[in-house]
Amino acid sequence: MDFDINKIREDFPILKQNLYSGQLVYFDNGATTQKPNSVINIINEYYSKYNSNIHRGVHYLSEKMTQAYETARKTVKTFINANSDTEIIFTSGTTESINLVAFSFGEIFINEGDEILISEMEHHSNIVPWQMLCERKKAKLKVIKLNHFGELLLGELDELLTDKTKLVAITHVSNTLGTINPIKDIIKKAHAKGAYVLIDGAQGIQHQKVDVKDLDCDFYAFSGHKIYGPTGIGILYGKEELLNKMPPYKGGGDMIKSVTIEKTVYNELPFKFEAGTSNFVGAVGLDHAIRYVQNIGIDKIAEYESDLATYATDAISRIEGVKIFGQSPNKSSIISFNIENIHHFDAGMVLDKMNIAVRTGTHCTEPIMKFFGIDGTIRASLSFYNTKQEVDKLVEGIKKVKELFG
Amino acid sequence: MDFDINKIREDFPILKQNLYSGQLVYFDNGATTQKPNSVINIINEYYSKYNSNIHRGVHYLSEKMTQAYETARKTVKTFINANSDTEIIFTSGTTESINLVAFSFGEIFINEGDEILISEMEHHSNIVPWQMLCERKKAKLKVIKLNHFGELLLGELDELLTDKTKLVAITHVSNTLGTINPIKDIIKKAHAKGAYVLIDGAQGIQHQKVDVKDLDCDFYAFSGHKIYGPTGIGILYGKEELLNKMPPYKGGGDMIKSVTIEKTVYNELPFKFEAGTSNFVGAVGLDHAIRYVQNIGIDKIAEYESDLATYATDAISRIEGVKIFGQSPNKSSIISFNIENIHHFDAGMVLDKMNIAVRTGTHCTEPIMKFFGIDGTIRASLSFYNTKQEVDKLVEGIKKVKELFG
Amino acid sequence: MTINEIQDQIIEEFSIFDDWLDKYNYIIELAEDVPVIEEEHKTDVNLISGCQSKVWLNAELVDGKIHFKADSNAIITKGIIALLLRVFNNREPKELIDFDLYFIDKIGLEQNLSPTRANGLLSMVKQIKLYAIAYNSKLNN
């Protein structure tokens, strides 16, 4: 299939939206992505024709909905090349996936004095759950530091990894700096020391091929809404052997085999971790979002986005007074920057009025801000439906901002 | 407004669906409810026009989406008459709401030797979280028993409530027996003993007026998908004073005020309990579901459903060999029954082929099954869009089942 | 007859039904043909528990062939068991290791063997295969 940007843009109704004085330029893809018609329509269709609770139903609709839900699981399994369906847990998003591991893995694997290793570039969702776990279990949180290009100081990894390190929780791609971490190496080193590894894939999965078998990660977490799917659905991939050892996270319907007041027997994987009514329509939406990505081809997407990011980085960095944060050669299509003497919030407000949606602030990564000694950035995060013309509008916008506040 | 059943049915596209040999008769409303066009359309509209991540955005779409999300919170607040928006927490459903309380309330209020009181008619989602908590905290789980009408033996409440009882967790309406519990009395008695009360409102909220201020409950939990809203969204109401004392449940974005690796300051209510990207489109869907219910009027709904349930109970119980489980005078529109010498699963399969969707099995309430010495029932759960003609079809279906297996 | 010949025969038999209730009626009749497991063999070991219906399955190797006995507390499930055993019963282990079970789909009962339908039938088919493998290696030792 050819990568036809005009045809692709046709698939996303919101991109035709007019804001104040012209067409939306949506560069806030790191926060959430837009949905293709195939996703919007399937949600509509399932609510209109097949909506029914899953798993325990004897009737037609329930059967149909259950099949769609389990098909979604298979789609995810194939997409990330997991060994089996049972390794794919539906959650409400990356944050819940990480909290699930922090609780359930934590309950059984983390004891007083153990260490958990994260990095200075983590999203709060991959910091706070570990802080909470460390507090509960009297364990220690350790940190891989950054350099000024926004890369991890992996030279220090050998020292940071000790016999007490039980888990390394690291982001695949930094949502603020765009840095793509060499996770395969990190996983190998951690495993050599006997530590397990969780990858926060919130910004990884939608931009490049992820093969959990090849990576050999123990957990991989991501959100549906960041890969063109609906809100309220996410994935935790976990190795079956580990998931089997972990106690359940939430209790309720569907995660049990039998219940008496005295004793409850938990269900097998993946249901053990899916308590209560799942977001089954959300799962179907995610299924179709992934199919959409597969249809284009994740490698084609990566190539196009990389090209666009290079173009944007080049254009933005030519503007005088602009400083880009995150300059690793291994970068995703996320560009964080500030304009000299102009508050990021002021810039964002003016860009907004020029119909350009960027994010401003700390992007839920305060430790990165502290490292760079700033209190926020302007972040343009690009997706495969964005264009160079849109980048040009952003450049124009930045110039206008400079003029206004100059 | 007049209750015009034909007009109402027009609002639900799925009700026109043809299955094997005729129009769907959907009597599985206890499992999940169908969605009116207003809900389906608003989801479509938000994904097509306004989709954007909430709370931290400086741009138009983000502002728009945030407002819609916070408006949804206000709608819920008004609907259940809470004191303030800050008492309305968005969760993924009843099960998560209860687990949140089990964890966060549990962390601070439950100590070794304390007691939690539930009932024999609880859904697994209101049993297992408490079992898990009791195991973690070495607390004790106690149970209010049933009588053969499917009512709670509240005479024993005075003995069951002790100085050690910290929480009573009880369902508003039994999803299997239909019993409407006298929760206002139970709450009063529990409070008199110094115990807090959580009400599982999964089957309560959609069928009758719920006023949390009048009830004076400490927590009230329900699911969006059971009140004509989308999947993946639910509510926890909690008294502000209590929620303020409770530590957060999940860690991540949006629930923090500031994060350093060393120390995290949590955000205020309700955000403290909403870690990560919320199901914001789901919240908007729930908003419109509640508006739909408000437009008809919850009292009108209750009246119509009560009438329909009486008709159905009467008709079903006239069939020879049918035994109804749950015969409280205070009943919701849920009718559980078995047919003599016929397995509920066989009956369900045949009814399905007659286009009638009922649920069969334990309905996630195994302790009720144990109490009645059965391993399942056939459950018809009725909603305001069902009709007497549909009930007649069910009666016909049951007769056919008897014929086939007779 | 081979496994496939019997499957084809069943498909042929079912081709006359164009009404679901007639089909179920026939399946209900078939339920009486199941070589019923003795009460004392209805033990937990032989129980294949679905969430919705229970299935018991017992196997014995007699003269190099596997004799199955089974039962279910739901009649339609039991009727389908009758069909399955008509195909699988009294065969040599090696015949049961690698087969293509297609008749269920063809007669429109695929829902009953879907992994999401918790009636125990899919597990029963898996169990039959496991017995076959076990007995086969026993015979070859």
Next chain:
Amino acid sequence: MTINEIQDQIIEEFSIFDDWLDKYNYIIELAEDVPVIEEEHKTDVNLISGCQSKVWLNAELVDGKIHFKADSNAIITKGIIALLLRVFNNREPKELIDFDLYFIDKIGLEQNLSPTRANGLLSMVKQIKLYAIAYNSKLNN
């Protein structure tokens, strides 16, 4: 002038803009009018923290009137502060206890005072009211 007279005046002034950037340009100019809080008063006590921009507000009662000084690290926020202080500054406490703030909506800046926009402005308006209440009860004692 009364609070409302000033509000009407501002609405009048803004009515000439039909372009957002012109409007912002004007607000940016206004930012220079803010009675700026002294650096030593930019303490945590005076900080109203929004997630996106910071706002400092200091109040003093002089001759029965409240003198406000303020600042922000974002210019547009500061410009809006200038407008707010034009309305609220140097008034008797009782004037500031119960007022209807309508000009922000009318000039199209309502987003900046929405509870969901974390720029500190809404908190600042609340803070102004709190100061007024406190000083008022002080005056009446």
